[in-house]
Amino acid sequence: MENIIETEKAKWEIVVGLEIHCQIISKSKIFSGASTEFGDDPNVNVSFVDAGMPGMLPTLNKECVRQAVKTGLGLNAKINTYSEFSRKNYFYADMPTGYQITQFKYPIVGEGEVVIDLADGKSKKIGIERMHIEQDAGKSIHDLSPNKTYIDLNRAGVGLMEIVTKPDFRSPEEAGAFLRKLRSILRYLGTCDGNMDEGSMRCDVNVSVRPYGSDELRTRCEMKNVNSVKFVMQAIENEAKRQIEVYENNGNVIQETRQFDPSTGQTKVMRKKEFAHDYRYFPEPDLPALVLSEQYIEEIRRDLVELPDAKKQRFINTMGLTPYDAMVICENKDVADFFEKASHNHDAKKVANWMMSDFFAMLNKKKLSIDESPVSAENLGNLVELISKDVISGKIAKEVFEIMAETGDNPEKIVEEKGLKQVTDTKAIEDIIDRVIADNPDNVEAYKKGKTNLLGWFVGQTIKLSQGKANPSIVNQLIRKKLDN
Amino acid sequence: MSDITKLTIHETLAALKNKDFSASELTRAYLSNMEKSKHLNAYITECGEYALEQAQESDDNYLHGNNRKLEGIPLGIKDLFCTKNIRTTAASHILDNFIPPYESTVTSNLLNDGAIFLGKLNLDEFAMGGSNETSYFGPVINPWSKNVELVPGGSSGGSAAAVAAHLCAGATGTDTGGSIRQPAAFCGCTGIKPTYGRCSRYGIVAFASSLDQAGPIAQDVRDCAILLQSMAGFDNKDSTSCDIAVPDYEKFIGKDISGLKIGIPKEYRSEDLNEDVNKYWQMSVELLQKRGAVIKEVSLPHTKYALPTYYVLAPAEASSNLARYDGIRYGYRGEGEHLDNLYINTRTTGFGKEVKRRIMIGTYVLSAGYYDAYYLKAQKMRRLIYNDFMDAFKDCDLILTPTSPITAFPIGDAHMLSNPINMYLNDIYTVSVNLAGLPALSLPIGLAQNGLPLGMQLIGKPFAEGTIFQAASALEEDAHFERI
Numbered sequence: 001m002e003n004i005i006e007t008e009k010a011k012w013e014i015v016v017g018l019e020i021h022c023q024i025i026s027k028s029k030i031f032s033g034a035s036t037e038f039g040d041d042p043n044v045n046v047s048f049v050d051a052g053m054p055g056m057l058p059t060l061n062k063e064c065v066r067q068a069v070k071t072g073l074g075l076n077a078k079i080n081t082y083s084e085f086s087r088k089n090y091f092y093a094d095m096p097t098g099y100q101i102t103q104f105k106y107p108i109v110g111e112g113e114v115v116i117d118l119a120d121g122k123s124k125k126i127g128i129e130r131m132h133i134e135q136d137a138g139k140s141i142h143d144l145s146p147n148k149t150y151i152d153l154n155r156a157g158v159g160l161m162e163i164v165t166k167p168d169f170r171s172p173e174e175a176g177a178f179l180r181k182l183r184s185i186l187r188y189l190g191t192c193d194g195n196m197d198e199g200s201m202r203c204d205v206n207v208s209v210r211p212y213g214s215d216e217l218r219t220r221c222e223m224k225n226v227n228s229v230k231f232v233m234q235a236i237e238n239e240a241k242r243q244i245e246v247y248e249n250n251g252n253v254i255q256e257t258r259q260f261d262p263s264t265g266q267t268k269v270m271r272k273k274e275f276a277h278d279y280r281y282f283p284e285p286d287l288p289a290l291v292l293s294e295q296y297i298e299e300i301r302r303d304l305v306e307l308p309d310a311k312k313q314r315f316i317n318t319m320g321l322t323p324y325d326a327m328v329i330c331e332n333k334d335v336a337d338f339f340e341k342a343s344h345n346h347d348a349k350k351v352a353n354w355m356m357s358d359f360f361a362m363l364n365k366k367k368l369s370i371d372e373s374p375v376s377a378e379n380l381g382n383l384v385e386l387i388s389k390d391v392i393s394g395k396i397a398k399e400v401f402e403i404m405a406e407t408g409d410n411p412e413k414i415v416e417e418k419g420l421k422q423v424t425d426t427k428a429i430e431d432i433i434d435r436v437i438a439d440n441p442d443n444v445e446a447y448k449k450g451k452t453n454l455l456g457w458f459v460g461q462t463i464k465l466s467q468g469k470a471n472p473s474i475v476n477q478l479i480r481k482k483l484d485n
Numbered sequence: 486m487s488d489i490t491k492l493t494i495h496e497t498l499a500a501l502k503n504k505d506f507s508a509s510e511l512t513r514a515y516l517s518n519m520e521k522s523k524h525l526n527a528y529i530t531e532c533g534e535y536a537l538e539q540a541q542e543s544d545d546n547y548l549h550g551n552n553r554k555l556e557g558i559p560l561g562i563k564d565l566f567c568t569k570n571i572r573t574t575a576a577s578h579i580l581d582n583f584i585p586p587y588e589s590t591v592t593s594n595l596l597n598d599g600a601i602f603l604g605k606l607n608l609d610e611f612a613m614g615g616s617n618e619t620s621y622f623g624p625v626i627n628p629w630s631k632n633v634e635l636v637p638g639g640s641s642g643g644s645a646a647a648v649a650a651h652l653c654a655g656a657t658g659t660d661t662g663g664s665i666r667q668p669a670a671f672c673g674c675t676g677i678k679p680t681y682g683r684c685s686r687y688g689i690v691a692f693a694s695s696l697d698q699a700g701p702i703a704q705d706v707r708d709c710a711i712l713l714q715s716m717a718g719f720d721n722k723d724s725t726s727c728d729i730a731v732p733d734y735e736k737f738i739g740k741d742i743s744g745l746k747i748g749i750p751k752e753y754r755s756e757d758l759n760e761d762v763n764k765y766w767q768m769s770v771e772l773l774q775k776r777g778a779v780i781k782e783v784s785l786p787h788t789k790y791a792l793p794t795y796y797v798l799a800p801a802e803a804s805s806n807l808a809r810y811d812g813i814r815y816g817y818r819g820e821g822e823h824l825d826n827l828y829i830n831t832r833t834t835g836f837g838k839e840v841k842r843r844i845m846i847g848t849y850v851l852s853a854g855y856y857d858a859y860y861l862k863a864q865k866m867r868r869l870i871y872n873d874f875m876d877a878f879k880d881c882d883l884i885l886t887p888t889s890p891i892t893a894f895p896i897g898d899a900h901m902l903s904n905p906i907n908m909y910l911n912d913i914y915t916v917s918v919n920l921a922g923l924p925a926l927s928l929p930i931g932l933a934q935n936g937l938p939l940g941m942q943l944i945g946k947p948f949a950e951g952t953i954f955q956a957a958s959a960l961e962e963d964a965h966f967e968r969i
Contacts, residue, residue: 048587052809054580055567055589055688057723087805089851093824098808149824151813280851282860285694285802287724 003171011212014240016169022161022192023200030159031058042152050157052096064159067191077112085284094138102134104281116177127166172233188333207239219253235260319348341377350384374408383411423469490651494708508543508557515559527647531604539601556599561653564605567688575690576610576620579810579817579835589688590720598715607643612692617642619839635893638668644702645672655703661696663915666927670888670940673929676702681922682727685720691806693799696919706958710734737951738958743777748881750785761933762887772963783877787869791917797863804847871921888927888940929966
């Protein structure tokens with residue numbers, strides 16, 4: 001897709017790279033045994049290591065390493081068998097040791113790529129520069145008291161994966177599609193819950209612009225901790241406009257850290273480059289280098305779940321879904337699993353259609369997640385089966401679905417109890433048709449004189465009188481026979 | 486029995502087993518010595534009551550035959566080891582009210598073996614110093630002092646002074662650049678810095694993580710072997726500790742040394758070597774030779790860079806390790822309207838001059854634009870120094886050097902205080918060992934013409950502490966050094 005921002009003066013192109021911090025799903029913190037539980041009372045999940053007590057030493061949590069390797073494989077990235085931890089030194093009240101243990105020169109995951117699906121049906125490869133693991137800081141709470149800051153160290157030491165992309169995004173939409181795709185991959189893998197509003201996935205956005213057609217990389221500005229996909233897209237849009245305006249007024253964009261304000265959608269200066277920290281990175285002497293065997297990596301690769309792209313392809317190839325339907329269904333693993341269960345031995349395309357329409361609409365209306373759905377996957381499959389076997393019509397099926405959504409009952413039972421079974425008995429249908437013909441001599445006359453498009457009207461009337469139970473194709477057949485004779 | 490506090494640990498253990506005296510009597514005798522020697526300023530915190538409780542337990546254990554390896558042995562603990570419910574200061578104002586809710590692995594190992602803790606021993610602030618003069622709690626006086634008050638060396642100055650003056654049966658120390666060996670030499674004690682990774686660093690206030698190691702200071706080689714046996718071992722709370730079984734060190738004591746190859750590094754034989762030091766070094770060579778050891782000349786070509794390398798790397802790590810002392814969660818807190826003022830006032834007042842100097846050096850060498858020239862270069866040099874030793878060890882089993890180029894000097898010595906480099910130069914024989922992560926022991930070899938003790942250093946291959954004990958016990962027997 002061409003993404004050009006055209007002003008009165010020139011054509012511009014956006015260049016964006018993302019850095020995403022993802023909290024690792026693990027029972028305990030990355031360098032201590034304390035719990036990672038979210039939402040507990042302040043400072044209850046804090047070990048002596050997390051609090052930076054004298055003489056305390058970090059020990060690496062193997063589960064976090066495993067999760068990072070899984071994630072790396074999910075990003076189609078190179079897993080580095082040798083990686084190192086470093087200290088990033090800076091003072092802040094919620095950083096108890098005065099340094100963050102992170103990876104600097106030798107990250108655990110190297111280059112990779114993620115395919116994003118775009119609105120025009122096309123897809124695009126986004127390069128991953130690297131991913132490293134590190135510890136999170138605690139939280140400073142400034143708004144509980146007018147003159148005090150409170151510190152909560154529950155989050156201090158929780159494992160993070162920092163994913164750095166290449167500057168491959170050319171529009172806000174691409175960045176949005178990437179974040180959704182990344183979230184989907186992480187949730188499939190079970191390595192991060194991807195909840196941006198809870199801060200378990202946080203995004204730093206690097207934006208620059210350049211004249212369209214050029215391949216230079218101009219000065220970029222970084223916006224830290226933008227906490228929703230929508231805000232990331234907004235931030236890119238508005239920051240790019242701001243930079244273009246600067247250039248078009250013969251100014252220069254200055255490298256700086258800017259803050260995105262969700263209430264205005266605008267960005268403002270947070271920290272100029274000359275006030276940037278000197279983090280004095282150096283190798284963490286308390287932790288030996290992290291060396292992984294090829295066998296260890298292969299074992300994780302072997303046990304990897306089917307990822308959204310592979311699943312999508314399978315749904316297209318073997319289940320006959322359209323690429324769009326497959327993409328929507330595969331974005332969320334629970335949805336994809338539901339779909340697979342529902343379409344087992346049933347018409348997969350029909351199941352997909354039902355899910356994309358009535359089923360999602362119902363969940364939305366009831367504000368339920370898929371695992372809370374009153375309609376089970378088996379029951380949705382059975383409903384589709386009833387339609388396929390002409391037991392009920394599509395129209396009746398909608399009615400049955402409404403009842404299923406209220407009661408959770410299976411469709412056979414509903415159809416049976418309510419007597420909704422389609423009438424396929426030709427004698428009964430013929431009786432109704434005869435009544436329709438007898439009651440509407442004018443239309444019969446008109447039809448016979450050539451107004452054959454009235455056929456639909458006769459079919460409709462007949463089905464209506466059957467209270468929807470008459471099988472439409474049988475009705476159609478019989479009416480033709482009677483009228484054409 | 487004349488003075489039970491003058492016995493070595495192995496003698497004391499035999500006497501306790503023999504019920505010659507009780508652990509309580511012994512502990513009271515040490516507490517009485519401590520009371521009489523307060524002027525030495527060896528202890529920062531005494532815990533007599535706690536010691537007597539432990540002694541009672543030890544007596545019960547002896548009574549019931551449940552006595553453990555170090556049952557009833559009263560020890561002094563360098564105040565860099567966190568001890569549960571006992572104040573731990575690192576000799577710094579910034580921690581002078583800090584009471585850890587946890588026990589270091591090394592002290593925990595000693596407690597589990599039945600040792601008794603008499604108190605916390607003085608040291609240079611955060612172990613940064615070679616004379617014990619940087620302590621917030623004042624200098625320690627070397628028990629060998631006659632007319633002039635002398636330093637005990639550092640940083641484990643309190644440990645060495647307390648052992649020499651019989652204020653404890655043995656002591657723990659830590660050694661980052663010579664902090665066990667140099668004070669042991671200055672005070673006529675024996676001390677060993679084991680291989681990096683031999684003792685857990687968990688619960689020891691960190692100075693320079695890649696160099697720090699715990700070890701014992703005691704009256705003789707056998708006592709060091711006994712104490713190290715208890716202190717050492719793998720600990721999953723310290724990722725740099727090594728999962729290698731601890732051999733029975735005492736078995737190496739008195740073992741024949743004939744055929745053992747002793748390396749003498751030619752680079753250490755400088756022209757301006759102190760006459761006494763040179764004499765005793767030569768004497769040690771001859772004593773070892775008499776017992777059948779083979780003397781080999783070896784080369785450590787990069788040794789001249791050891792000191793600058795050390796004084797880049799150690800401060801770099803220290804500058805980061807000491808960042809946690811910020812007045813937020815524990816320890817001393819200075820006043821401050823804003824976070825920055827609070828940090829500045831806490832750390833300006835809380836840290837002493839030498840500590841601040843090293844934090845500044847460390848911060849500088851890690852700074853953008855200087856990292857490659859200093860830190861990175863020093864790391865490369867560290868590797869070359871390690872390679873030197875490994876090459877030398879192809880030709881020998883142990884390396885023999887003096888521990889320190891000088892004997893103990895007066896407290897407040899104008900020359901030492903005029904320039905920090907003068908003080909740092911005392912570490913010339915010891916720092917390279919830490920950079921290479923090797924084990925090394927210092928034992929007293931004799932008195933210099935000024936009547937003060939001199940030490941000899943035996944450096945071993947990684948995890949060859951046993952071989953060091955073997956040679957050191959032979960040298961000790963022949964040197965006939967007389968303790969106070």
